[in-house]
Amino acid sequence: HAKLSPEKLLCQLRDRVNVTMIQRSDGPFGTSEWQQYLPETSFSETVGQLGHCAVVSSAGSLKSSHLGQEIDSHDAVLRFNGAPVRGFQDDVGQKTTIRLVNSQLVTVEEQKFLKESLYNTGILIVWDPAPYHAEIDEWYRKPDYKFFESYKAYRRTYPEQPFYILNPKMQWQLWDILQENSLENIQPNPPSSGMLGIILMMTLCDQVDVYEFLPSKRQTDICHYYQKFHDYACTMGAYHPLMFEKNVVKHINQGTDEDIYTHGKVTLPGFRKVHC
Ligand code: NCC
Numbered sequence: 030h031a032k033l034s035p036e037k038l039l040c041q042l043r044d045r046v047n048v049t050m051i052q053r054s055d056g057p058f059g060t061s062e063w064q065q066y067l068p069e070t071s072f073s074e075t076v077g078q079l080g081h082c083a084v085v086s087s088a089g090s091l092k093s094s095h096l097g098q099e100i101d102s103h104d105a106v107l108r109f110n111g112a113p114v115r116g117f118q119d120d121v122g123q124k125t126t127i128r129l130v131n132s133q134l135v136t137v138e139e140q141k142f143l144k145e146s147l148y149n150t151g152i153l154i155v156w157d158p159a160p161y162h163a164e165i166d167e168w169y170r171k172p173d174y175k176f177f178e179s180y181k182a183y184r185r186t187y188p189e190q191p192f193y194i195l196n197p198k199m200q201w202q203l204w205d206i207l208q209e210n211s212l213e214n215i216q217p218n219p220p221s222s223g224m225l226g227i228i229l230m231m232t233l234c235d236q237v238d239v240y241e242f243l244p245s246k247r248q249t250d251i252c253h254y255y256q257k258f259h260d261y262a263c264t265m266g267a268y269h270p271l272m273f274e275k276n277v278v279k280h281i282n283q284g285t286d287e288d289i290y291t292h293g294k295v296t297l298p299g300f301r302k303v304h305c
Contacts, residue, residue: 032210032280033209033210035280035281038206038210038277038280038281039281039298039300039303039305040303040305041206041209042203042206042228042231042281042300043231043300043303043305044305045202045205045206046199046202046203046206046228047196047198047199047202048195048196048199048228048229048232049072049196049198049199050071050072050154050193050194050195050196051067051165051193051194051195051196052067052071053067055165055196056164056165056166056169057165057166057169058165058169066180066181066184067193067194068191068192068193070191072152072191072193075152075191076105076126076127076152076233078233078235078301079104079105079126079230079233079234079235080104080105080234080235080236081102081103081104081105081234081235081236081238082103082104082105082106082107082126082230082233082234082236082237082238082299083100083103083105083106083107083122083237083238083239083240084106084107084223084226084227084230084237084238084239084240084242085100085106085107085108085109085112085121085122085240085241086109086223086239086240086241086242086293087108087109087110087112087223087253087254087255088241088242088244088252088253088254088263088264088293089249089250089251089252089253089254089263089264090241090244090245090247090248090249090251090254090264090293091117091120091121091240091241091247091254091293092120092247092249092251092254093120093247094120094121094240094241094245094247094292094293095119095120096120096121096122096240096292096293097117097118097119097120097121097122097123098122099122099292100121100122100124100240101122101123101124103124103238104126104234105124105126105127105230105233105234106122106124106125106126106127107126107127107128107129107226107229107230108121108125108127108128108129109128109129109130109222109223109226110128110129110130110131110134110222111130111134111138111141111145111147111255112253112254112255113147113255114147115147117254117255120254121254125150125151126151126152127151127152127153127154127226127229127230128148128150128151128152128153128154129154129155129156129195129222129225129226129229130142130148130153130154130155130156130222131155131156131157131222132155132156132157132158132172132173132174132176133173133174135155135174135176135179135180135183136174136175136176136179137174139179139182142179142183143179143182143183143186148183149187149190152190152191152192152193153183153190153191153192153193154192154193154194154195154229155176155180155192155193155194155195156194156195156197156200156222156225157172157173157174157176157194157197158173158197158200158218158219159172159173159197159198159200159201159219161201161217162198162201163197165196165197165198168197180192180194195225195229199225199228200219200220200225201219203220203224203225203228204219204220204270206277207220207224207270207273207274207277208273210273210276210277210280211270211273211276211277213273215270215273216266216268216269216270218268218269218270219269220269220270220274221266221269221270221271221274223242223271223274224269224271224274224278227239227242227278227297230299231297231298231299231300232299232300233299234299235298235299235301235302236296236297236298236299236302237296237297237298237299238284238294238295238296238297239278239294239295239296239297240292240293240294241293242275242278242293242295243275243278243279243282243289243293243295244264244293245289245290245291245292245293245294246290246291247293248264250264252264278295278297279295281297282295282296282297283296283297283298284296
């Protein structure tokens with residue numbers, strides 16, 4: 030099959046991936062118990078419309094990048110999972126507007142998640158791998174990780190911090206587009222937090238600069254900029270279809286190859302700026 034043009038691919042992403050947060054009207058979340066836990070203010074009211082945004086992958090190649098100032102110059106910054114800023118400001122900046130975390134972290138590392146102050150900044154969003162195109166009810170009964178109790182515990186501890194649950198429908202809407210635009214069969218697993226976060230920011234922002242998702246000349250087998258662990262799978266993918274995600278992002282990049290090589294930087298338009 031023929032690859033879509035970048036313009037058509039952007040339109041597919043804009044029109045077929047529905048980025049929403051779980052609300053009271055979503056079936057099993059309509060109970061009076063859940064009323065106490067889900068944020069009262071809707072996600073769109075909480076964030077509003079954003080201008081220039083930065084998405085900071087957790088890649089080891091951010092080390093010694095000195096991208097901190099450039100990242101912080103954006104109106105909003107998205108970070109992932111347990112990626113710290115303290116001690117790493119020079120390379121990754123210090124602003125955190127939104128932090129997207131996976132349900133594994135929230136569940137398996139619940140004590141750290143409840144205690145570590147790095148989670149207390151900005152708007153939190155958790156996502157969980159759902160069965161392929163499952164309805165909310167089916168996913169609610171069989172989440173990949175049983176993170177709902179940890180979510181509630183966090184909400185009781187920090188009731189003032191906005192904390193949303195990503196509607197799982199978007200992961201497979203996005204996966205379908207990744208599959209349609211790849212020459213091989215891709216893993217039947219949801220996209221990485223990084224890819225979900227890029228699409229999330231494209232719905233919120235006028236422009237999105239993504240750092241070290243496509244690796245720069247600093248590419249390394251060091252998994253994260255904040256740990257000593259070495260594993261090429263962090264960059265290439267194992268569970269998540271990371272390589273296919275990166276190919277698609279490369280295809281819609283509006284920045285230069287030079288920016289990728291020197292800064293690991295990709296520039297994407299917000300969906301508001303995409304005309305189909
Ligand atoms: O490593 P992780 O991802 O938290 O990284 C966040 C996102 O950054 C991009 N990335 C990361 C490292 C790298 N060398 N290159 C990259 O491009 C990816 O887009 C990645 O999504 C996840 O996606 O949620 C993931 O989470 C970790 C782990 O669960 C959390 O860090 C919490 O401890 C997963 N690792 C393991 O389960 C061991 C990882 O597979 C995916």
